[in-house]
Amino acid sequence: MMERIKLLSLYSTNKFVMLSLCRYYDLVDPPNGILKKAREIFLTGCYLRTAKEGCGSPRLLPTEYLVILLDEDLDDDAILIGAQFCSDSFSSISHAGVKNGVSYSLYARIESITSLEILEQCGGLQRKQITLVDNDGVKLRFLLWNEQVILANLFSVGSMLALDRPYIAIAAESALETSDEFCLEYGTATQLYLVPFVQHEEQVCLSSTQNRTQGSKLHAAADPTQGPKVSQVSLPCDSQGSIDFSNYPFQLFVADLHGKMTGISLYGVVRDVFRERETAGVIFLLKLEDSTGSIWAKLHFSQSWSLGRVSVGHTAYISGLTCSKTKQDR
Template identity: 85%
Template structure:
């Protein structure tokens, strides 16, 4: 899929900036961080598509923001770069020399499979001295042997990302497959395993080892003659249609081969005593579908499966659907029985060449794609990205910043940085869905935010600058591009930079503006040094707000509260008193009228809403006069952008005539 820049709002000049666009300090720092943590040897001056091995733009942005959240009092460039360098070094295992077994080095050359979501590395097990039961190991057998003086089989395992190996006590259900040196579980065989307990090393007792696990899948390679013969001889004589009542009743053993079509979510079966189950839908070569059911502790086996992969089931337990509380038109379903053994031919994502558009070659000074000689064009013209079985391309490790004009159908793992143009809850939809209208300097697009229970992102409002990762782009029924975001999906994050506590104390991430610059600069967020002026024009009221979203609530005739933003009933535990404050800010040249609420208003007034509410009416009127000429550093955003969309709720302060919201404030001397 080739990306094109689309119709841009502003043209790009020869210096890499769009007309009228001020350089964003946050974006500039990301580019600086890239130059620090991605060495020159990560690039191929020839423009080879395999030439870039550095950190993706989204990874750097996410890591910077996570560090800012951890250091809420503020960060320095040194703190951020140190954290980024350490994290990138750990991810790349850049510390010591690689001493992984030679068999893994040889196999790594043709390894093109994407990691499963819960995969951990053997090196990380050693570092943390911990392994959760749901973790997945994608391992290569380095050695299979019998412990001296016993009949206990051991497997020495390595992986493609670690220099360490670890020993596993093999579960007895797999003993017939090991039989060194001729068994299938031998040196060079790949396996997936989960449900492992770690026997940690104690002083003087050797290295950590993995205790036996039943949950192991053996990987097969159809391009290898021995594996192709095994698949043909053992798994292709039976099909789903060959399963019969008589065969099940007489204990016939079946060996079946099918593609994983879907993996269901975890279900709780109340009619079965609260048992948990997962359903995997399988399709055989004749197009017949059967359900493969995992029960209770078996459900972690699903961590080893991926949609599109082929699954070979040797001796599955055959259950009659009607007797198993399964609503299906098919007579039988498969289960993981005591004799069942699983093999898999994993789905290998196709690599897709994605050309870099002119939009993405815009950033000034980026050594990744700025050529020394402009006539030579960008140093990197395309990258290789994974493509799944549905044709969707994963951009989670894309090296450049994506913008709205770059978005196309079937894109996943998208990270975007821009401004909220509008946000509101969708009515008459299944689940908790909010529609967010997002814009950057190239255009605007709608994103549907799906929450598992309720809004969980804190205060987000019009004009706020946000970073969103884990987005997917597709075409809707009107044939327009639309983004979707699911709160619980891996890689999904939503960070509001305008309300970030660390922002004002992190000079490397912002540039000070004067109030007179606000109308001329296109930056969506401004950080200014100001003082409070004309306190006789200060308007202070307290209202009740909904704690999860920070928006005001409305009291109904029956005494119940309803959130003006979430449109849900609020109980006393999530409703709190908050300020609605309007006041004048001034600097040496200009004055502006602005509003704020929440912690920002508390910081400016230097009193809590509850304490202010307890003051007498006269004291409330006089209180603001004590604040005149107090100096603050503030973050300001333009909250009137929604005028173009016209869906602002009348209960929110944004509907007022005040154009500027103070999103953060910090007192300074």
């Protein structure tokens, strides 16, 4: 019998490519096929057959590592999630159901993704462990083995993962040392859907660094009528709503600081430094001054620190600071 072949046209970065579908026929077939025009998907583990190697357009060879993106704000996706994935929970998985081949559809939040490791007791197999938490607060591990571990690159902590027909392993019967009763694995019939975690961002106005450094002289000479420029940037916020500067290379100045900032870095001259005496921990207060002003930085140390290493007049660079306002609005 001749095997049927379906091609899916993909559009990314201004390029079209055809994907040969194998195990995903049911996702394309009408009337309930979810792979429709404008649907976003993640693909990995792909091989490209170029036009030189055959006739027609470039084509991605079949890959089983396909993740369909869902948006809970879209009616069709919300209906799909509610109808297909909200009837089962981690607590509904039973030994009888597993042994009788019951198919489960599960929906949970990604709590953590472990780093790649080698399990010597399992013959040197590679493993990725993804900890999932369902709506009832029950945790379950989703394991990826060997070539499957590349799927973890498509996930992020905080995203919601929908697993249709995952393979359910009984932990007591596996080679893993775990207290869990069950663990999930990526089986031959498993299909994954992802609702990506949208990180909240905040628009922050920051004065241009170049206007306050040596480069400001060149800028002023080019256009002496313009004052300091202000740049608006979108920065991610952490779970407490603080703006996270840890991955943003903009040099901040004292005048740029305000409450609810984290991961910031300051560079300036030390004007004063002393240790708090009436505290249990090792805490130093350091007054740092730049061209826009000065500010006190409270430094917490896990062990003793020598005051003589930094003294008044030294130029210091401090990273990983958090900025908050006091009750006196300082």
